[in-house]
Amino acid sequence: MQNSILYHINSPKELRLLKQEDLPQLAKELREFIINIVATKEGHLGASLGVIELTIALHYVFNTPEDQLIWDVGHQAYGHKILTERKHNFHTNRRLGGISGFPKREESEYDTFGVGHSSTSISATLGMAIASQLKGKDTHHVAVIGDASIASGMAFEGLNHAGVTNANILVILNDNAIGIDPSVGALKQYLTNVKKGTQKQDNIFEALNFDYSGPIDGHDLNRIISELNRLKTVKGPKFLHIITTKGKGLKQAEENQVKYHAPGKFDANTGNLIPKNKIEQAPKYQDVFGRTIVELAKKNKNIVGITPAMPTGSSLKYMMDEIPDRAFDVGIAEQHAVTLAAGMAAQGLIPFCNIYSTFLQRAYDQIIHDVALQKLPVVFCLDRAGLVGEDGATHHGVFDLSYLNCIPNLIIFAPRNEIELRNIMYTAQLGLDLPIAIRYPRGRGITINWKQPFSKIEIGKGVLLKTGKHIAILSIGTIAKNISHAIKNCDNSNIIAHYDMRFIKPLDHVLLHNILKHHDTIITVEDNTIKGGFGSSILEFISTHNYKNNIKVLGIPDTFIEHGNVIQLQQTIGLDVENLTQYINNILM
Incomplete structure (x- = not known):
């Protein structure tokens, strides 16, 4: 050298x-x-x-x-x-x-x-x-x-x-x-x-x-x-x-x-990729989207897929290969992608507009004026939501819940696992009166046997994952996995309830009233900025209905998060399992 x-x-x-x-x-x-x-x-x-x-x-x-x-x-x-x-x-x-x-x-x-x-x-x-x-x-x-x-x-x-x-x-x-x-x-x-x-x-x-x-x-x-x-x-x-x-x-x-x-690890001398361990793994969320839209589109001729220059990254490539006349790569043009989808929806098609969370920011005006204002049922599939890892501050999808939350006529859903993602996609293509945004993370899920028969999800309904009488933890999206592990590690896990709210908009008012009446302390957790996101919506609900519960809001702090792997970044902001466990135990003391 x-x-x-x-x-x-x-x-x-x-x-x-x-x-x-x-x-x-x-x-x-x-x-x-x-x-x-x-x-x-x-x-x-x-x-x-x-x-x-x-x-x-x-x-x-x-x-x-x-x-x-x-x-x-x-x-x-x-x-x-x-x-x-x-x-x-x-x-x-x-x-x-x-x-x-x-x-x-x-x-x-x-x-x-x-x-x-x-x-x-x-x-x-x-x-x-x-x-x-x-x-x-x-x-x-x-x-x-x-x-x-x-x-x-x-x-x-x-x-x-x-x-x-x-x-x-x-x-x-x-x-x-x-x-x-x-x-x-x-x-x-x-x-x-x-x-x-x-x-x-x-x-x-x-x-x-x-x-x-x-x-x-x-x-x-x-x-x-x-x-x-x-x-x-x-x-x-x-x-x-x-x-x-x-x-x-x-x-x-x-x-x-x-x-x-961006090939991952490879042999610098030969250029060949280094094979990964061939153990059975849960699928990438992008592949669940890609395989599911093909499955649905084969049965529903009105479904179309759109992506701005990310057919491989979003896995819309599967549809482009199998149903090429109904899958569109529009190039690096997020604004066009959204309004194209709006035009298709206006003519009775069911467009699944797949855009990385951080890139959808570039089409904000079009979401509001061309889609939501006209109540056009575009299905936004926001890949790479939450912390994405090594690409850092420019690529983290940690603002979507906040920037979408203030838009009228828009349904916002975050699946906690692959089966929920499949089911909300199935529900969306059955026919909605409003547009919907579905946000899911980069990387692999948690379910090996993910390809289950479809079932319809009731819009605006959360679910109880674990019962408990003292503390209620409310989560949205895949961060539920960390919370479930953290609760198991807690000293008095039997008094901790866990709810997957699923929808930030519309919120499940019936479930929230029940939670607030029966739990002293409420903790909200999201992998979105705490400013204007899921926790803020819960605080607004509590204020509107004059509840006096003890409320804690956890999420991405009000700063730009830099680069590192996802686990490291979660550790720096307290959203990993160990920090969540310690946080909950401190409240229990």
Whole structure:
């Protein structure tokens, strides 16, 4: 390692001292460095491998951090992090207390804008460029937008504005024809035609007043450096189109780009995935959704499935394979996904709109105005609800109960296990008068024999899981598992009752009145922020009906939770079994 070029490079200033002919060797070493660490520590892989040459060229040509570089979909930025003073602690990437898997302003001056989701780079970069103009500063501003993010509406909003300014902004399209799954849509076809030289229509980016260049080979360091140096002399908005291969440098990652987006552990020498223990496991919640919607759709011709660019992550891929004409990947376009679903519902279809909890935030206006206001029975399936682990603050789905709770005409349900998820999906397709949001977590459930016959769930009805006379614990969703284990560990578990309320909206008023009349202390538990969520709804009910019980509200505290595995994060905020047990025992004393 000491004989390598990378060993001596800790910052872009040192990088810029290298001879240009040494850079291809640095690219090789940087790829190997990422592969060796991600192989054992896990994380995103393919996206960063695809932009190694671009990363080196950008820091070589531009005077970062004075010149500002913004990465879109931040999992492209591993090489950037290693070259910007974080090489020695890159092994802590995505670990509790370690560096973030995404650019983060408070982590480094080289991370000029935080990025977890997609398609924000052009708007942010334009804002920075305009600010520099107003301050009289001659600074370069570069947005790297890739992994299918250019197809998002927000990206085009940024392009539309930038095209009528004279801001010193360079947009680099990292065109690799894939996000997490393959790119879709007419723009993808346009870019494919541009690459093949068969595009007959006018250049869309030139039409938006950008100085367009490319497409060029994104793995040709000399070509990229030459073009970046030329573009430094061009004033106004500029657009560089580069062609890259996601997973470049690892054969398996190039050939299986979906799997090697974030492959888990693998052999760094061979690239082969390390097989996991083949013990029988409960299914992933996403697979319960994916298998169940196929099962229901085969019997109900009105069911359609929608996902914004996450067919594999949401497991809608099963429906896309078996019933392709009724399953739609709309690209990175959450707003469009929701209003598309609303249009389908208006015509009598039953759309299951599957969006990660954290991504649904991007379509909040559409939920309110296009769905709930019109009482259109869209079925929102919110994957990755609650704490998601190593992806951290940008990806935790801990706000959905709160941001949905205030919307009229919306049913909100959280299943405690896989069977409940199946049954609420079955209930929803029987015909509802209102839209419903179903939120469930990332990862595996708890039920091996989950594929049970369907049964209808009565809307707004909770269930008693355990009887007890003194304390009543009210939970919603899969956090019920931790509570059940905690109660068993308590000193006087016989006096503790446990209720799964299931619905935050509508609340089970009959059950709540009964609980409050027969229990002195009420504890609510949720894996959602305590501000405006499930516990807040219980407090509102108690206040409205003038109950005087002792109330405790547990959940995600009013702060952004960082990265680490889910168990570690639960421990830091007191939602793991051991902390819950201690909390309940303290009340019993």
